[in-house]
Amino acid sequence: MDIHKTIFLMAILFIYSHHTNSLLLGLYQDQDSDIMLEKTSNHFSEHRIDDMDEMEDDSWAMVQKSGNQFVVNDQPFYVNGFNTYWLMVLAADESTRGKVTEVFRQASAVGLTVCRTWAFNDGQWRALQKKPSVYDEDVFKALDFVVSEAKKFKIRLILSLINNWGGYGGKPQYVKWGNEAGLNLTNEDDFFSHPTLRSYYQSHTVLNRVNTVSNMTYKDDPTIFAWELMNEPRCPSDPSGDKLQDFMGLQHLTRFNIIQILMLNKWELISSETIKFLVLILLLISPSISDAHISFTKSWMQSHIDDAEQYLGMPVVFSEFGVSAKDQGYNISFRDTLISTVYNTVLDSVRKGGSGGGSLLWQVFPDGTEYMDDGYAIVLSKSPSTSNIISRHSTRLTLFNSLCKWKCHWGCKKKHGFQYHDEL
Numbered sequence: 526m527d528i529h530k531t532i533f534l535m536a537i538l539f540i541y542s543h544h545t546n547s548l549l550l551g552l553y554q555d556q557d558s559d560i561m562l563e564k565t566s567n568h569f570s571e572h573r574i575d576d577m578d579e580m581e582d583d584s585w586a587m588v589q590k591s592g593n594q595f596v597v598n599d600q601p602f603y604v605n606g607f608n609t610y611w612l613m614v615l616a617a618d619e620s621t622r623g624k625v626t627e628v629f630r631q632a633s634a635v636g637l638t639v640c641r642t643w644a645f646n647d648g649q650w651r652a653l654q655k656k657p658s659v660y661d662e663d664v665f666k667a668l669d670f671v672v673s674e675a676k677k678f679k680i681r682l683i684l685s686l687i688n689n690w691g692g693y694g695g696k697p698q699y700v701k702w703g704n705e706a707g708l709n710l711t712n713e714d715d716f717f718s719h720p721t722l723r724s725y726y727q728s729h730t731v732l733n734r735v736n737t738v739s740n741m742t743y744k745d746d747p748t749i750f751a752w753e754l755m756n757e758p759r760c761p762s763d764p765s766g767d768k769l770q771d772f773m774g775l776q777h778l779t780r781f782n783i784i785q786i787l788m789l790n791k792w793e794l795i796s797s798e799t800i801k802f803l804v805l806i807l808l809l810i811s812p813s814i815s816d817a818h819i820s821f822t823k824s825w826m827q828s829h830i831d832d833a834e835q836y837l838g839m840p841v842v843f844s845e846f847g848v849s850a851k852d853q854g855y856n857i858s859f860r861d862t863l864i865s866t867v868y869n870t871v872l873d874s875v876r877k878g879g880s881g882g883g884s885l886l887w888q889v890f891p892d893g894t895e896y897m898d899d900g901y902a903i904v905l906s907k908s909p910s911t912s913n914i915i916s917r918h919s920t921r922l923t924l925f926n927s928l929c930k931w932k933c934h935w936g937c938k939k940k941h942g943f944q945y946h947d948e949l
C-alpha cells in the first residue's frame with residue numbers, strides 16, 4: 526500500500542460481468558444460520574465454525590452480481606470485510622502459520638466475512654512465482670492453507686494477482702524479468718503494454734490451482750469471492766487511462782467466468798458497454814488529520830455510490846479504508862469516527878437498495894504481528910472500542926443479508942416484521 530504521507534486511503538471497486546446474470550463472485554450463505562445469527566444479535570462467536578462443519582458443501586454458493594448489488598441464493602450479500610495482505614507468506618512457515626488462523630478467528634468473532642489478501646509474491650523472499658510461471662510448491666501450499674482456513678471461518682477471499690508497487694515484486698519485478706530475458710525496458714508501465722510482460726501475467730496460473738487441502742480448483746471455489754487484477758494499479762505514463770483500460774480488458778480471467786476487477790487511479794466514467802470490470806478508485810488525503818476528513822469521506826463516498834448507481838448500475842466496494850496511527854493528530858477516537866462514518870454511509874445506501882456494496886478495513890492484524898504494521902493495523906483484541914463498532918456493523922449487515930430477499934428491496938422489511946433502528 527502506498528502509505529507515504531497519507532492519512533487514509535480509500536478505494537472503490539466497481540463490479541461488472543460480461544453476462545449480466547452470470548456467476549461472478551463467491552459467497553457462502555446459509556439462510557437458517559443467518560437467521561439464527563440475527564436472533565443471537567451481535568454475539569458473533571466461534572460457534573459459527575461448528576455450524577459450518579455440519580453444513581453440506583452445497584451451502585457454499587458463489588456470489589453473483591445482480592444489478593447494482595451482490596446476491597447469493599437470491600439474497601443480498603453486503604461485503605463486510607478487512608485486509609490482511611501477508612497471509613500466504615506467514616502461512617509458508619510452520620512457526621507463523623497459526624497467525625492466519627488467529628486473524629480469521631478474531632475477524633469472524635466480530636462478524637467480518639470477507640478478507641482481501643495477496644495471491645502474489647513475485648521473485649522476492651518466499652516467492653510464490655520465482656520466475657515467470659515457475660512456482661514454489663511450498664508457497665502454493667501455503668496459499669491453499671489460507672483458502673481452506675478461510676472457509677472454516679466462513680470468510681470469503683478477494684485475491685489480488687499482482688502488485689502495482691514493488692512490495693512482493695509487482696510491476697518492477699515483471700520489468701526486471703523482461704530485461705533478464707533480453708528486453709530493454711526502462712519504464713515500469715511497460716508492464717501494462719509490452720506483449721512479453723502481458724504474456725507473463727496472463728500465464729500466472731493461480732486460478733487453475735487445485736487446492737491440495739480441499740482438492741478444489743481455485744476458480745471453482747466459492748470461498749474466493751473475487752479476483753483482483755492488481756493491487757492499486759496506476760499508469761502514470763499514460764494519463765489518458767487507455768493503456769490501463771486496455772490491460773484490464775484482458776480476457777483471460779473472464780473465460781473462467783470469474784469476475785474481473787479493474788482498478789483505476791482516476792475517476793473516469795466510460796459508457797457502461799465498455800466497462801467490463803471492476804474499478805477501483807484510490808483517495809489520498811493530506812498528511813495531517815482533521816475533522817474535515819470525516820465530512821469529506823462521507824460526501825466522497827456518497828457521490829461515488831450515486832454515480833455507480835446512476836451511470837454504471839454496479840455495486841461499489843470501498844476496498845481499503847483506515848487511519849494511520851503514525852499520522853499527526855491521530856487518536857483512537859478519530860479512527861473510530863472515521864470507521865463509523867464509512868459504515869454508516871454504506872448502511873445509508875443499503876437501506877435504500879443503493880449501490881453501496883460494502884467496505885474492507887485496512888487492515889486487521891492478530892497479536893504479535895505488529896512488526897509489520899504500517900500504522901494502520903487494528904489488533905482487535907487490543908482495540909475494544911473499534912471491535913465494538915465492527916461488531917455492531919456486522920449485526921446490521923447480517924440483518925440485511927439474511928432477512929430481505931433481493932427483489933423485495935428494503936421496503937419489505939416491515940412485512941417481515943423487521944424494524945430497523947438507527948441506534949441498533
Ligand SMILES: *[C@@H]1O[C@H](CO)[C@@H](O)[C@H](O)[C@H]1NC(C)=O
Nearest residue numbers: 704707708709710711712715
Ligand atoms: C535501451 O533503451 C534506451 C532508451 O529507450 C536506449 O537509449 C538504449 O540505447 C537501449 N539499449 C539497447 C541495448 O538497445
Ligand SMILES: *[C@@H]1O[C@H](CO)[C@@H](O)[C@H](O)[C@H]1NC(C)=O
Nearest residue numbers: 673735736737738739740741
Ligand atoms: C483429494 O484427492 C486425492 C486424490 O484424488 C485423495 O486421495 C484425497 O483423499 C482427496 N482429499 C480430499 C480432502 O478430498
Ligand SMILES: *[C@@H]1O[C@H](CO)[C@@H](O)[C@H](O)[C@H]1NC(C)=O
Nearest residue numbers: 814815816854855856858859
Ligand atoms: C482526536 O483527533 C481529532 C482530529 O485530530 C481531534 O479533533 C479530537 O479532538 C481528538 N480527540 C481526542 C479525544 O483527543
